Amino acid sequence: MFTINTIAKRLGIPAVTLRAWEFRYGVVAPARTGGGHRIYTEEDFQTLLWLKEQVVDRGIPISQAAKLLKQRQEEVSKTNKPLTSNVSYEEMAANLYDALLAYDNVRAHAYIDLSFSLFHFEDVFHHILVPILKRVGEEWHDGKVLIAQEHFVSSFAKQRILEFVRLFPVDRTMPKCIAFCPPTETHHIGLLLFTMFMQKKGHEVIYLGPSTTYTHLFEIITETQAELIFMSLTDPRYLKPAQHWLDEALEHFPHLKIVLGGLAFDQVDEPLKSKVLKGNIEDWERWYTNVMRNKKNPSLKDQEKG
């Protein structure tokens, strides 16, 4: 909600410097107005305030402070004993896993509710639910878990994620997204999590879900004026039609941003490779920073590391 100068004054750091920090070290990623002006949130301000303390009071060079910040952010999300409790993600995941494999709805929901009260909601999804889904997937593959159990677990997960997604207020002036899995694809947890991620940022996401046919997608893009498409695909056998559709899509809508997720894109070559996004949220944050930074140049090719 704040302009760069308001923030600069509140911090006592010139705006030029803030821009340099952002550009050089990717230290915050304020939203932009239609015209490209930075809009800082209170959270952004707190981040910058912390950085200023490190730099001004503790004499740490900004490059190091930025690294520390990244570490801190990743640690908060990766640590097994989150700040507020002495229960670890693993413990909670183990309990939930047991409840789910026993088809115990009541206990499963109770554990998830408890998790939400103990941990940050995104950590619940990424550090409790996702590991369980991965584990169940693997164990089904090894024959240790029944397909019905896998069914039950992913249905449960989907439910809890979608329930959450719709609670985020969206800013309808921000670019819209469409999320879908192509035909035959039924694994869409990643799609859901990415939907939540974008919705949390304030983007409206049109969730078309698993097994969406390519037909009519263009109409939908036109109709909804979506600017970002997220496609999830796990089976590499359907890479060809996906690629074909993507080529066409970019021809029709040159400014469309495309994001690809799922195992199928793991071993893919350029030009698709630059559009692939890995499953972890830290990468998503980095990607988002980059996309928003280059808002007027929607190509994702000029992504940088760091």
Added chain:
Amino acid sequence: MFTINTIAKRLGIPAVTLRAWEFRYGVVAPARTGGGHRIYTEEDFQTLLWLKEQVVDRGIPISQAAKLLKQRQEEVSKTNKPLTSNVSYEEMAANLYDALLAYDNVRAHAYIDLSFSLFHFEDVFHHILVPILKRVGEEWHDGKVLIAQEHFVSSFAKQRILEFVRLFPVDRTMPKCIAFCPPTETHHIGLLLFTMFMQKKGHEVIYLGPSTTYTHLFEIITETQAELIFMSLTDPRYLKPAQHWLDEALEHFPHLKIVLGGLAFDQVDEPLKSKVLKGNIEDWERWYTNVMRNKKNPSLKDQEKG
């Protein structure tokens, strides 16, 4: 009650600016005299005062402050339920239908939320959501609605139903249910509604969802000690395997209650016919009364008309 200059003086903001705010950001909408002069109410003044605070004291640009205001107002209007309204199911369904076909998540959820505040929740599902789903299904069949729209609508419905289902407290001493659609079957709204119905009665329902394979179902029944199975099937081509599995199931678990739903069972003969339940909730209530009355004699054959 106030003219623009009165307000301008009270705020310390020139009238020109107020008009610009109104014109550019739609920030207030004062009533007009017959001749077009603006008439501000005290409420308008308070709104403008709040805006002035954001802009002058907090350093938020007017464009952003206006957005914040809109969001605040939306939240307020969501919580202020217009209880006195005499909206019909049809009207509400028509509005919701429009929002859904336009992929308008925000509006769709707003209508459903409004519906919950106006009507009994079960009526919302059975008299608003179900008619929409039927209509969309038919119109898709007639080529009037895209498959992606159908997708979007049923995903939306599923989400809202499941969200509700889990809120009912279940009595774990009551007989458990398993709900599933056999392989190839993806239409499971009826299954969901029946799940909600049973859960509301206090039964725990293990929702296995669409396209559940028959393999291992016996194990699950044994493990969960479920006493009731609900199967939904729309495609009559898969009636044979369904019947075959049911025969086996009754052999293994003679006390199992079986309920069949979906179009596929419409024209079926005995002994399946007596297990078929139509889609309307009145029939469900009647059926439930009967089953519970005859609890010690789990056969459903001796159903009476009530």
Added chain:
DNA sequence: AATTATTGTATAGTTATTGTACAACCTACC
């Protein structure tokens, strides 16, 4: 001591946002 890297700041050339001025006309009200 010289070289290189890091970091803050300055500047140029644009573009966006926002407040204000003005013309031409209209309304309220004594």
Added chain:
DNA sequence: GGTAGGTTGTACAATAACTATACAATAATT
């Protein structure tokens, strides 16, 4: 009917931000 005050629309100036590049000042390294 006159005057003070209101209307819409367009125009414009004043800020304020943007990107990109350049350039000292300082710190680290060879």
